[in-house]
Amino acid sequence: MPVAIGLIDANNFYASSEKVFDPKLSGRPVVVLSNNDGCVVARSAEAKQIGIGMGAPVFEVRSLIDRYGVEVLSSNYSLYADMSWRFQTVLEDFSPDIEHYSIDEVFMKMPLSSGRTLVETGREMRRAVGALTGIPVSVGFAETKTLAKVAIEHAKKSRKAGGVVDLVRSPYTDVALERLPVADVWGVGFRYAGMLEKQGIRTALDLKHADDNWVRKKMTVVGLRTVYELRGIQCIPFEPTPKAKQMLCVSRSFGARTGSLREIRAAVAFFTAKAAEKLRRNGLVAGRLTVFVATDRFKDDPQYSGSHTVSVAPKSASTIELMELAQRALEKAHRHGFLIRKAGVMLGDLELAGKAGGRLWEQDRYELHCRLMLAVDELNEKYGDGCIRYGVFPDAGVWRTKFEMRSPSYTTDWSQIMTAH
């Protein structure tokens, strides 16, 4: 049976999630900020309309915020993760073949021969998700993922489309491509867009007809795949089961710069504990650990960025063992005399804990470690993050991230549940 790719994407997802729970945000411009309340990472339709750009630093759009009374919120990831789970679960009723692509998007394989048209199915999806979660979504259908992205771009922009566009075997595909600036093609980022425009390739349609060899040379096989996908040839696979993680990373910009190695140590200890928790939550062990530090690239300060990688042998998910290695790696990565603004811990060579095999010695001690860690993870989950910690990382410190405008975690924390008056 012929199959189409469907793409369902939540509109302004973070801002929409906030609106679901706070009626006074309705009809108002809303923006959600990144960590440290630094940049705008999500905007409601009203906020887009008054010209607040994606990724804009808050201080640059301050005057717009004040002039229009924009609601400004720190990001609340536990709320968004929960809302994401909700709306994606509703969609599972429409096809068993679903790829949970990102927090606000799913790809689905849609059979073509059922009673109703894809556009009708898309409208039904919007209705169901809206009714059950309050989240508005857009829907696009096409022969490939890249074309489904094209479809959804138009679904979002066109009033006539009503939130759903179907480009499967459509005579309008080339029209849709011609109306799409090349920079808006999935897989074409800031750099490639500049390079392509210089070559006179300005629209998605131009890119579709670009010379294969030239594209291969300038944009590697990755770019060539995009071009093929625009031609309707599937190159980017549909992946219903998520791939095994290869790497995980915990990093933050600090609330302020610091030259104190003591403070950086505390930050790295905190990141390591977080990263190790993530490992255990996923049932993984790590074989490599990297610590990196960097100065503030927006300042005139002397710039430095350094990293150091150590191998973790035998592979481990023990916070205690990783902490030790991380501090050693930090010694190597760090250089005195610079004001550090950002640091992080990356874990690589990940493997399922069960597969990694036993240890030649001290197996007993490691197993004891694991049981202790699991107990600590549980307590932290139950009684709040950081209720039990390893070693010393002080509560206060310039490296702590700021969240000064966070909305309540309505759906994931009993103490913050909504109350009706």
Place this chain on the structure above:
DNA sequence: TCTGGGGTCCTAGGACCC
């Protein structure tokens, strides 16, 4: 000083995504 071919593995850096 000139001077092979072919293969693997690793790393750093650059591009992209949400």
Place this chain on the structure above:
DNA sequence: TCTGGGGTCCTAGGACCC
């Protein structure tokens, strides 16, 4: 004063081997 975090994939180049 104020500029996010967490990922993937590909390529080039170096080290090393026969």
